[in-house]
Amino acid sequence: MSNNRKNKIFIQTKILLDKKKTSCVDIVESFLKNINENNHLNAFIEVFASEAREKAVEIDKKIKFSKAGKLAGMIVGIKDNILYKNHKSSAASKMLENFISPYNSTVVKRLIDEDAIIIGRLNCDEFAMGSSNETSYFGKVLNPVNNKKVPGGSSGGAAAAVKAGLCHIALATDTGGSVRQPASFCGVIGLKPTYGRVSRYGCIAYASSCDQIGIIANNISDIAIALEIIAGRDDFDSTVSSLSVPEYSKFERLSSKEKKIKISYIKNCLNNKNLNSEIKNKFLKTIKSLKEKGFEIKEREFPLLKYLVPVYQIITSAEASSNLSRYNGVNYGFRSNDINDVDSLFTKSRTQGFGKEVKRKIMLGTFVLSLEYYEKYYEKAQKLRRMILDEIDKILSDSDYILLPTTPTPAFNIGEIKKPVEMYMQDIFTVLANLTGKPAISIPLYLNSCNMPFGMQIIADSFRENNLFEFSNFLLNDILNDK
Secondary structure, three states: OOOOHHHOOHHHHHHHHHOOOOOHHHHHHHHHHHHHHOHHHOOEEEEOHHHHHHHHHHHHHHHHOOOOOOOOOOEEEEEOOEOOOOOEOOOOOHHHOOOEOOOOOHHHHHHHHOOOEEEEEEOOOHHHOOOOOOOOOOOOOOOOOOOOEOOOOOOHHHHHHHHOOOOOEEEEEOOOOOOHHHHHHHOOEEEEOOOOOEOOOOEOOOOOOOOOEEEEEOOHHHHHHHHHHHEOOOOOOOOOOOOOOOOHHHOOOOOOOOOOOEEEEEHHHHOOOOOOHHHHHHHHHHHHHHHHOOOEEEEEOOOOHHHHHHHHHHHHHHHHHHHHHHOOOOOOOOOOOOOOOHHHHHHHHHHHHOOHHHHHHHHHHHHHHOOOOHHHHHHHHHHHHHHHHHHHHHHHHOOOEEEEEOOOOOOOEOOOOOOHHHHHHHHOOOHHHHHHOOOEEEEEEEEOOOOOEEEEEEEOOOOOHHHHHHHHHHHHHHHOOOO
């Protein structure tokens, strides 16, 4: 596997372009070579090689005449549920295997307008439902660190591609941790912005109240400049905030001596029976280092921890049931050939077009939305969601950040987890940010005794991404390297 650093960090590539020491054509060829060498990872469902080469020639001409956009030279992979005009977007499902998007998602359009190059669509769990990238219709993705391990999910292809040096950044969706969990498993950085910070227009919906487009990269600066471009008001998405977008790329280089920062960590997260002992010990080591450097540390209890995954599963399954009802074999998507009447058209198209996990979510969601069980499950889950938000707002009212592990374990073996409930518990620490809409980031923490990476998760208050960048950058440079 090629690990050429200049092919992995956009900020360095930009310097080389400015100094005329490389070209977009050379950069694209380097990435395409890496992709070819790492084809066994199955990170990409489709690579846009000829198109990327053509785009590189155009951008080199723009650079020559000083007309290139802010992201000239940035190579981007997009998760297969983010629409790119005149390209296939299947959500890694047989149901949409041959669907070609008639328009660009807002995030893709904004990247292209600034001369980023979309190099391909990335593998993921089907309809973004999964925590291991084993449910894709196009086959599982392998973890670049250890090919016997899962890369995480649902954005496993995105995290694997960034880690293996197949693109500078990857755009992916995070509904319950689908950016941060694979980032942790693969040893890269994953950001889930505040709900409403980035437009979801052109994103194939899973659970609309939790879905958010995020960014995976090897470098905080690369994530910051990308967020600066894709964030902001969008007339095509009424849930997007109209707040102005800060210059994220100019975030401050923080020093513990410059600011009195208050940090909380949740004690009962560390006492969770599913938490790996190495992750717990090294998390506590980081807390100790922060204390020694003068940060104010608060140990907090979060009594609603045990309700996070059940609440998340009920709400997201209900929304998935509603969102996926449109895939019925009539308008677009997979249509069964073995049909006799309208009922068999709907039933067989959906039965044959969806995978096992997606069907499980649809059935659960339909159940909790049924008249008999709506109040008992869905309505109660929404009330608990409100209580969870109130509790987190209380913690953040006197703390700048909440620190917690990203995942309870490092990457597990392919095929190791067979029970759905065990797989759902992989999201126990990440769903908190989605249920509350808060921004969260996973940064590489340490390696365990088997040399597998895992991450620390940082949660901030809404629209405080700039603070996340400042603090994350400080941790990566001043704390986490101090082992």
